[in-house]
Amino acid sequence: MARVDVRGISIPVPDENDFTSRLRSPAVASRVGVWLGICFGIAFLTGVISHQAQAADPLIPFPTRPVWGYRLSQGLHVITGTAAIPLLLVKLWTVFPKLFARPPKRLRMLVVEGLERSSIAVLVSAAIFQLASGLANSAQWYPWGFQFRATHYAMAWVAIGALLVHIAVKLPVIRDSLRGDIEQTVHDRPAATEQGELSRRGLVRSAVLAAGVAVLATAGSTVPLLRKVSVFGVRSGEGPAGIPINVTARAAGVTASALSRDFELTVVHAGATRTFTRTELAALSQTSAELPIACVEGWSASGLWTGVRLRDLLDLVGAPRGRDVHVVSLQERGTYRQSTLPHQFADDDLTLLALGLNGEPLALDHGYPCRLIAPNRPGVLQTKWVTHLEVLA
Amino acid sequence: MTRIRVLLGALGVAAGLYGVLLLLDLGGENLRATGIWLVGGVILHDAVLAPATVLLAYGAAWVAGRVTGRRLPAPVIVGAVVLGAATLVAVPVLGREQARPNPTLLDRDYVLGWWVLAGLTLVVVVGALLRDRVRRRGGADGTRAGRR
Numbered sequence: 001m002a003r004v005d006v007r008g009i010s011i012p013v014p015d016e017n018d019f020t021s022r023l024r025s026p027a028v029a030s031r032v033g034v035w036l037g038i039c040f041g042i043a044f045l046t047g048v049i050s051h052q053a054q055a056a057d058p059l060i061p062f063p064t065r066p067v068w069g070y071r072l073s074q075g076l077h078v079i080t081g082t083a084a085i086p087l088l089l090v091k092l093w094t095v096f097p098k099l100f101a102r103p104p105k106r107l108r109m110l111v112v113e114g115l116e117r118s119s120i121a122v123l124v125s126a127a128i129f130q131l132a133s134g135l136a137n138s139a140q141w142y143p144w145g146f147q148f149r150a151t152h153y154a155m156a157w158v159a160i161g162a163l164l165v166h167i168a169v170k171l172p173v174i175r176d177s178l179r180g181d182i183e184q185t186v187h188d189r190p191a192a193t194e195q196g197e198l199s200r201r202g203l204v205r206s207a208v209l210a211a212g213v214a215v216l217a218t219a220g221s222t223v224p225l226l227r228k229v230s231v232f233g234v235r236s237g238e239g240p241a242g243i244p245i246n247v248t249a250r251a252a253g254v255t256a257s258a259l260s261r262d263f264e265l266t267v268v269h270a271g272a273t274r275t276f277t278r279t280e281l282a283a284l285s286q287t288s289a290e291l292p293i294a295c296v297e298g299w300s301a302s303g304l305w306t307g308v309r310l311r312d313l314l315d316l317v318g319a320p321r322g323r324d325v326h327v328v329s330l331q332e333r334g335t336y337r338q339s340t341l342p343h344q345f346a347d348d349d350l351t352l353l354a355l356g357l358n359g360e361p362l363a364l365d366h367g368y369p370c371r372l373i374a375p376n377r378p379g380v381l382q383t384k385w386v387t388h389l390e391v392l393a
Numbered sequence: 394m395t396r397i398r399v400l401l402g403a404l405g406v407a408a409g410l411y412g413v414l415l416l417l418d419l420g421g422e423n424l425r426a427t428g429i430w431l432v433g434g435v436i437l438h439d440a441v442l443a444p445a446t447v448l449l450a451y452g453a454a455w456v457a458g459r460v461t462g463r464r465l466p467a468p469v470i471v472g473a474v475v476l477g478a479a480t481l482v483a484v485p486v487l488g489r490e491q492a493r494p495n496p497t498l499l500d501r502d503y504v505l506g507w508w509v510l511a512g513l514t515l516v517v518v519v520g521a522l523l524r525d526r527v528r529r530r531g532g533a534d535g536t537r538a539g540r541r
Contacts, residue, residue, distance in 0.1 A: 086478035089442075096443050121435070122409070128434035129427075139485035140498060145426030147419060154415035155427070161409025168402035171394060197467040206471045210478040217479055217510065231506025232483040235497060244497035251494055 017191040019097035023203050026187040029094040030170075030177035031204045035211070036091055037163065039084040040127075043134075044160045046077035050296060051153050053378050056340065064348045067375035068302075071294035074378070075222040078298030081134045082218050086210035088127055090203065097189060116169055123162035130159050138218075138298050139234050149296075221299035235299045240363035243293060243301045246379060247334075249364045254330040254385045263369050265353075269317040269391035276313075278369040282355055284308045289350045295379035305373045307354035310389075311347055319391040321347045327372055328388035339381045340392070345374045353386060449473075468521035476514045483507060 001018055003010045052058045053070055063069070104110050130152065137148055167174065173187050180186070182200045198206070220230025220237070227237045235244045249255045257263070264275045276284075287309045294300035314325070325346045331337040345351050351374040355362055362368045367384030374382065416424060450465075453473075457465040480487075486503045 082482060085482050086474070089478055089481070090474065092438060092443065093446065099439060124438075125431045125435045128438060129431050132434055133430065135482065136485045139489065141485045141489065144430055146423045146430070150419050151416065151423060151427050154412050154419065157412025157415060158409050159412075161405045161407070161412060164401050164405030164408065166405075168398045168405060171398050171401070175394075196470075197464045198470045199467075202467055202471065203474075206474045209471070210475045213475050213479050213510075214482045217506075218482060231501065231510055232479070232486050232503060233501065234486060234499060236500050238500060239497040245495060246498075248495050 014100045016097045016101045016189060018100070019189075020191050020194040021196060022185070022188065022192045022194055023196065023198065023200055024094045024097055024189075024192055025185070025200065026173050027177045027180070027182050027184055028200050028203055029091060030174045031182065032087055032091045032094065032207050033174070034178070035208060036084055036087040037167070039080040039087060039211075040160065040163055042080040043077055043084065043130075044156055046073045046080070047153065047156050049073045050077060050378065051149075053376075054149070054296070054381065061342060061344055062376070064344050064350070064375050067350065068292055068294075069376045070378055071222070071292040071300045071302075074294055074296060074298055075219075075300060078134070078138050078222065079215055079219055081131060082138075083211040083215050084127075085131050085135065086214050087207055088131060090207035090210070092124065094203075097192075119162055119165045119169065122158065123166050126155050126159035126162055129155050138221075140297060222294075224301075234297070237301060239301075240365055241303065241358040241360045243303050243357060243366065244299060245365045246295055246297075247384075249368075249385070252329075252331045252334065252385070254332075255364065257330045257387075258364060258368055258385050263387070265370060265387055265389070267313050267317050267389045267391075269314070269319040270393075272317040274317050278355070281308055281353070281370060285312060286355075287349075287352060289352060289373075289375075291350065291352075291373055291375055293373070293379050293382060300379075303357050304359070305352055305354040306356040307352040307370065307373075309349065310341075310351045310353055310372070310374075311349065313353060313389065314346065314391060317391065324392045326388075326390040326392055327383045327386055328390075329383050330385040330387045336380045336383070339372070339383045341372070341374065341381075345377065348375060350375045353389075446477075466522055466525065468518045468525070471521075472514045472518035476511055479510060480507065 001012045002015045004013045005011075050070070050073065052060075053062050066072075104113055133144070133148065133152055133155075136143065137152070142148065177184070177187060182204070185192075216226060216229055217232045218230055218234070220226035220228070220233035221235045224237065227233065237244060239245055249258055264277060265281065267274050267276070285308070286306055288304055288306045290302060290304050292300050292302045310325070311321075314323075322343045323346065324343050325341040326338065327341055328338045329336075341351070351372075353370045354367070354373045355370055357363070357366055362371065367386070370386050371384040372382050372386055416427065419427075453469070454465045457463060457469075483503060483506075486499060486501075487507060488504070490499050490501070490503060
């Protein structure tokens with residue numbers, strides 16, 4: 001261990017050569033890195049899909065099929081993000097000594113290595129940021145001052161960019177390591193020679209095992225088969241009519257207005273306005289559809305929704321097909337008190353203004369008197385306590 | 394390979410810069426709040442978690458040496474990796490039961506869940522240690538003791 005003088009006090013500073021375990025090797029790092037890269041890749045792609053699903057102006061119109069598409073995509077997003085946590089920890093463990101490597105003396109090498117180290121600093125920082133903020137968000141814990149969705153999306157591009165740069169820089173070492181035997185030492189630090197009881201292969205398997213356990217312990221919120229196993233699942237899957245709730249009527253401040261006798265749904269198109277009480281809605285032709293509710297936080301559940309086909313309501317005010325619909329909730333505050341339903345969803349036969357769920361009248365917390373439920377959409381856009389529908393020009 | 398590397402690097406720089414632009418677009422206040430987490434996360438890992446892991450590993454190896462005269466057995470290391478990582482993953486739920494006025498959110502006993510997982514890990518680790526011990530005594534199958 002080297003020592004550094006700070007104002008006359010000699011402070012021990014670890015050196016790269018103080019780390020002697022032969023497990024801290026590129027042969028291990030590259031193998032764990034492959035798993036980690038797969039997880040980051042899937043999390044990035046599914047994250048872009050989710051961002052597009054919520055975008056006011058998506059690149060291509062978001063499709064309405066498969067009905068379970070968003071459920072699968074967002075479930076994968078949270079599952080791969082969770083699996084990446086143990087993998088990243090083991091990966092960082094294998095390369096930790098590099099943090100204490102002495103900078104080279106020659107200027108040119110110093111610049112090259114400085115650039116490389118900066119790119120790694122960005123990668124590590126962005127990766128930790130993405131996994132920590134995503135994990136906390138999945139449990140609806142927001143101990144920060146930034147806007148989650150927009151910031152998590154921006155940092156995803158930084159993280160994936162830094163990852164590509166890292167792969168580009170390390171490609172020769174990665175290729176050598178993956179082609180060669182895991183026990184090879186060509187790219188090892190000279191000090192990394194100490195043999196422990198755990199083999200290199202054992203460490204890679206431990207990382208994958210730890211990732212698997214982390215997934216099993218959390219994924220029950222979206223994979224019904226795992227509900228009993230997921231001891232850290234954010235939701236047990238219980239709730240009114242067997243479906244969990246994201247925002248309660250009380251939290252949304254709609255208890256009084258939703259239960260009021262004066263409740264009316266207004267449907268507006270150009271000059272035509274029609275109003276419906278809940279009884280009148282229930283008297284219209286009813287449709288049932290098995291549709292998932294899939295939240296951006298990664299939990300999801302499938303239910304049998306019953307209600308009025310949205311297209312039928314739009315027909316009653318003479319709205320043509322191909323129009324977006326503005327949906328407004330009784331909720332007076334909050335980002336998601338209203339949503340815009342793109343025309344392909346408004347015209348879809350499975351898009352309902354639901355009055356019932358799993359054979360029961362819609363519970364207050366599920367959006368009574370009526371709520372929007374459409375196929376293949378993020379839960380935050382399935383507006384609850386709907387009171388106003390307006391066909392946009 | 395040089396071509397692939399240059400292409401990957403250029404793609405990476407472009408994607409990263411796009412992310413930075415998106416981030417700057419969110420305003421100074423948002424950037425400051427993000428910066429705290431970007432720096433804090435690295436500090437938390439490099440200055441707290443990683444040194445703590447090193448110390449813990451040294452401590453465990455020292456105890457193992459004193460008690461058994463051998464190196465830290467592989468099953469113990471594997472168990473620590475699995476349980477340690479799972480515990481970190483559980484941080485946002487542990488002790489936050491019913492943190493929100495919503496009976497369907499955080500509706501499990503997570504502390505009990507942690508003990509169940511810890512107990513299971515312990516059972517598997519002890520089982521593996523006993524298996525290794527039997528193998529070492531028998532030695533008939535020729536496998537090296539303690540290797541997985």
